[in-house]
Amino acid sequence: MRRRRLLFSLLLVAAAGLGTAAVPPPGAAHAAAPAATPLDRVIPAPASVHSTGDAYTLGDRTRIRVPGGSGEARRVAGYLAGLLRPATGFGLPVTTKDGRDGIVLRLGGSGTKGLGAEGYRLTSGARAVTISAARPAGLFHGVQTLRQLLPADVERESARRGTWRIAGGTIADSPRYAYRGAMLDVSRHFFTVAQVKRYIDQLAMYKINKLHLHLSDDQGWRIAITSWPRLATYGGSTQVGGGPGGYYTKDDYREIIRYAAARYLTVVPEIDMPGHTNAALASYAPLNCNGQAPPLYTGTQVGFSSLCVPKKETYDFVDDVLRELAAMTPGRYLHIGGDEAHSTSHADYVTFMDKVQPVVAKYGKTAIGWHQLTGAHPAKGAVAQYWGYDKTGAAERRQVADAARNGTRLILSPADRAYLDMKYDKNTPLGLAWAGYVGVQRSYDWDPGSYLKDAPADSVFGVEAPLWSETLSTTAHIEYMAFPRLPGIAELGWSPASTHDWDDYKVRLAAQGPRWDALGIGYYRSPEVPWPAK
């Protein structure tokens, strides 16, 4: 938001003919210009890079061309212009006129089919940088690559002297996995729409394409449900530590979806059931087996709550909630939780999941559950999210692998690798440590394709980095835990296994530090990463 306002005032100044004095002409800094960022120095590592020829230099005459551009391609061009204008001070007009110079975003055309729904090709030379893709999502991901190839100062909010060069050559790039997610727990602590949007912008930088919102838990229900209004108004009225909590109105939720979609992220909403339901049980007495509503809960224990599996009201509730949630969620997936149901008998758990999965299907969606779902009967097409860690027993792992062999797709979120809420080490102040400390290398250095023994590599649908918020209540907390680990999980989701190399990765990661400084992202300066001096 701040950026947009700034851009507006820059344009006003430029329109008044006063703006150019503040910005040096494009050639001015050339002599002392540092080398352009090598094409392979980005995160996630591109699938293929061929460096050759002259660099492209952005200047005050540069146009962003969207030849024959569809509305969506023009929107991506507008997004790119919005990224580049503040720091460069250039006008960067977007035009649908074809031409051989400038930044060209080209949708369709020869050779783009093989790039898939999200891939792109970026070609850079003296006259132009061209990003081509079969689909707008590919253009958007190509724009994120382009952004990282420019100096970190491009992320700043005010115009500055710079040589805005992009090294010559070609990148051809497409993702390893279709599902590349990040989860935000907005239940243990509530985060506002603005806070979620800021995180979405950060996820988009690393080509994450799913935002999983953990919308309900013992400590708070965070989404308005018209047919059960007290879920939000009462069940959402507090959070861990006893603060005021909050919830998203349906308009709030749609705004998050819209903002995410404009950055090619799909929202995956989670209603965690049958455990993790104290906020719902507190809101409606009839949901409880004994007919009595428990008090709201603001602690951090898990496993003490359960929906009442034998009761009819339970399924009225589930049907209403999933119907309303499906109606306002354009994405294909509804996450039904299913973890840590320690107060539900195994038989009840299986009964419950057998009844609830068809409700998800009835409303046209595909169910995702935490991997305990594999201990019941995962529906055809269901997805299980594995969150085990190095101490998870062999039988539990085997159960997940067996389900995978039977067709259940897997999202991998091993807690001792991908959980962004684990402490980095014993000295870092925020987070939990039940899965151990998760340093930056540990978080990055594993292979999703071979992680779960006996699960077929092609059962892996993707990876996700969950961020649980028992100890996190501010944007600064989110950023401190997500950076620098989030880009590593993003790279595991996007880049071919052949690019995987910690020694190379940590250098690329270090180069992100100045970019985060420019963006105002407060990250943990882990001693594992060779950051440039500030």
Ligand code: ACM
């Ligand atoms: C979980 O961490 N209980 C999914």
